[in-house]
Structure formats: structure tokens, C-alpha cells
Amino acid sequence: MSSLGSHEKQLLLDVARRAVTRAAEFHETLANLPLDETVQRPGGAFVTLRRRSGRLRGCIGQLPSQDPLVEVVAHCAKAAALEDPRFSAVSPQELSEITIEISVLSPLESIVPDKIVPGKHGLVLTRGSNRGVLLPQVAAEFHFSAERFLEETCRKAGLERKAWKDAATRIEAFTAEVFSESDSSSMEQPQREPQARTKTRYSSST
Numbered sequence: 001m002s003s004l005g006s007h008e009k010q011l012l013l014d015v016a017r018r019a020v021t022r023a024a025e026f027h028e029t030l031a032n033l034p035l036d037e038t039v040q041r042p043g044g045a046f047v048t049l050r051r052r053s054g055r056l057r058g059c060i061g062q063l064p065s066q067d068p069l070v071e072v073v074a075h076c077a078k079a080a081a082l083e084d085p086r087f088s089a090v091s092p093q094e095l096s097e098i099t100i101e102i103s104v105l106s107p108l109e110s111i112v113p114d115k116i117v118p119g120k121h122g123l124v125l126t127r128g129s130n131r132g133v134l135l136p137q138v139a140a141e142f143h144f145s146a147e148r149f150l151e152e153t154c155r156k157a158g159l160e161r162k163a164w165k166d167a168a169t170r171i172e173a174f175t176a177e178v179f180s181e182s183d184s185s186s187m188e189q190p191q192r193e194p195q196a197r198t199k200t201r202y203s204s205s206t
Contacts, residue, residue: 004104008038009179012073015039016047016100017181019077024090027082030074043069044105046135046176047076049090049098057098058084061133063124064107064174073102101180103135111173113164116146121173125153125164132157136176 004012011034019030046061058080062072077100081090090098108124116123118139125132132153139149150171151161163169 004038004177004179008036009102011036011039012045012070012102012104013100013179013181015070015074016077016102019074020049020081020090020098020100021095023078023081024095025092027089029078033070033074036070039070039073040068042066043072044174045069045072045076046103046105047073047080048101048103048135049080050101052097052099057094058087058090060084061103061105061135063133064105069104099181101178101182103137103176103178106175108172108174111171113146113150113171116149116173118144118146118149120175122176123149123153124172124174125150125157125159125169126172127157127159127163127166127169130157130159132159137178 015030015033022028022030042065044062044064046059048059049057051057060076060079060083062076065072103122105122111121119136122136122138123132123134132155134149134153134156138144138152144152150164154161154163154169157163159169164171
């Protein structure tokens with residue numbers, strides 16, 4: 001995963017902000033996305049919405065694919081605002097109280113449990129049609145050990161806590177480049193734009 005510069009990070013945060021605003025106000029998707037080569041490369045990302053207090057307000061993502069990163073961010077931002085099943089849709093009145101965090105994901109790699117580093121690795125755990133995803137910052141926030149992180153990812157997948165020990169369970173890891181509006185004060189401020197498109201393959205992670 002190549003590192004993004006401050007311009008690209010701010011560009012993606014601006015896209016996410018406009019996508020959330022468009023979703024909350026009109027229930028529409030965002031069009032006229034930036035054409036910068038760096039954000040047009042394929043990738044995966046999660047968009048996390050939080051209240052100013054730090055409480056989660058929505059988190060939806062898409063694992064790495066051939067879709068352009070900027071499109072993934074726009075779609076996931078809209079989905080985090082409207083489609084996270086744990087929350088009601090974000091209202092226009094809430095927009096000023098919400099901060100946005102983006103996690104740009106590295107490609108997935110198979111990993112054995114004793115190589116998992118909590119806080120560094122995110123996990124994707126799959127068995128049959130069940131799949132759970134947790135971001136690296138979840139383990140850091142809750143001070144999970146590697147085993148506890150595996151157990152919580154099993155729960156997210158709808159499996160028993162020890163399902164990670166089953167040979168039929170696939171464990172994959174990724175790292176994430178995480179940045180948010182709250183730490184973007186030193187980034188240049190890009191311009192606003194408008195609206196439209198849709199996609200699936202979303203996951204929630206937290």
C-alpha cells in the first residue's frame with residue numbers, strides 16, 4: 001500500500017464529506033469525483049462517522065477490489081450515512097456534529113494467529129458464507145490481545161468465538177492508512193463539488 005500525500009488525503013476527506021452531506025440531505029450519491037491519478041487507483045477503504053463526542057455514528061467499507069479508491073470512498077461514505085444497519089440514517093441536522101475518518105486498506109494476506117499484531121493488523125475472517133471484518137484501530141481502542149481480536153472478529157462474522165481455530169476458517173490480515181478530519185488542519189483545503197452512483201460489497205467494522 002503506497003502512502004497517500006496530504007493533498008490526496010484531504011481530497012478523499014472532502015469527497016467523503018460531500019458524499020455524506022448529499023446522502024443526508026437528498027439520499028443521493030455523489031458525482032463529479034476527482035480525476036487525480038493517485039485516488040483513481042484500485043483500492044479498498046472504510047469510512048467511519050463519529051459524533052464530536054467520539055461515539056460511533058456509522059462505519060461501512062469495501063475490501064480491496066478493482067474499483068477506484070475515490071469511488072469506494074464516495075460510496076462507503078453514503079452507505080455509512082444511510083445504510084449501517086446499527087443506526088438510523090444521518091439527518092441534515094446532525095452533519096455539523098459528525099467527523100469523518102477514512103481507513104485506506106492494504107491488500108489482504110493470509111496470516112497465522114501468532115503473527116497477528118493488534119493495532120497494526122485488521123482482520124477478515126471467513127467460513128462458508130460468514131465473514132467478519134474488524135479494523136486495526138478496533139483492537140487498539142479496546143486493548144485487545146491477538147486472541148481476543150480473533151474472537152471478536154468471529155462474533156462479527158456471526159460465528160462462535162473459537163471458530164478461528166477451525167481449519168475451515170480463513171484468516172486474512174491487512175493494514176490501514178488512517179486519517180480523519182480532526183487531524184486534517186495542516187492539510188490544504190480543497191473545493192466543494194456535487195452528486196450519483198451505487199455499489200455493493202459493503203462491510204461494517206467496529
